[in-house]
Amino acid sequence: MSKVMKAKDFNTSYKPSWCPGCGNFGMQIAMQNALVELGLKPENVLIFYGIGCSGNGVNFTKTYAWHSLHGRAVPSAVGAKLANKDLKIIIMAGDGDGYGEGMGHFIHALRGNADVTYVVHDNKLYSLTTGQAAPTSDKGTKTKSTPDGLIEVSVNPMALALSAGCSFVSRGFAGDANNLKEIFKAAIMHPGFSLVDVFQPCVTFNKINTFKYYFDRLYKLSDKPGYNKTDINMAFNEALTFGNKIPYGIFYQKVRDTYDSNLPQLKGQALAKRPMKVKDIKKFVQAFA
């Protein structure tokens, strides 16, 4: 009989190095519980990590894992899905990683609708490098890289994702791990690109977007009478709502054909499980030199 997993079975022997109180802890437990409740085991899951405090999670959760280059976690994950469609592929990276260095990859992966789940640790800063302004920082934010206040307006991940054709657009909060777990489960089971942008308070460098800041403002879309997550106009309306009140939950979900389903050569067995046709791998690689 196969073993019933518990969240702690997804822990490695390394203790997380995150600062006490960091929002990354709530995200880790929500993800581990989501994997347990979906009946997944470490060998069924491959998580790609970006570079950053979020990316350090590569050491703390036991699944197959890949520590990417900064901004390159998404294309690596899309490639892995093509190679082994039997794996559940998840990406966990910071807002700097995804919406800064990796923005081009982000938009084009959404268009293609590869079947991967993208979890963004949105702390509105570049935190590993000690708190510089990031693409989601609000205009006027003062950091060591913007001592007179940030000139640019912040990117809006929900509206961007909707406009680029993302088939599952959602926002979670690290301070509501139960709700986040449910969003993670829905995102992982969604056949196509699913975005979960998570408000992840950085208690060390972000003294504005604190847990209290979010508790005072957040409301759940699932509690909103008449909200229909298949209606893109409603989703856009909520995506543009940001201020004293901020929505979270699943903004939009619509199933459409995935990137891999459009590739006839991927029909049948996963590529990684097919016998190698190349006899002399050295010679094969040399042909590309």
Ligand SMILES: Cc1ncc(C[n+]2csc(CCOP(=O)(O)OP(=O)(O)O)c2C)c(N)n1
């Ligand atoms: C291409 C590239 N640019 C910059 C860096 C330096 N760098 C490493 S971590 C980091 C900040 C990460 O911020 P974010 O992605 O938001 O993750 P967080 O630390 O906030 O979780 C930066 C700028 C790098 N490693 N590679």
Ligand code: SF4
């Ligand atoms: S610096 Fe911020 S994001 Fe990084 S571990 Fe500490 S609290 Fe978390």
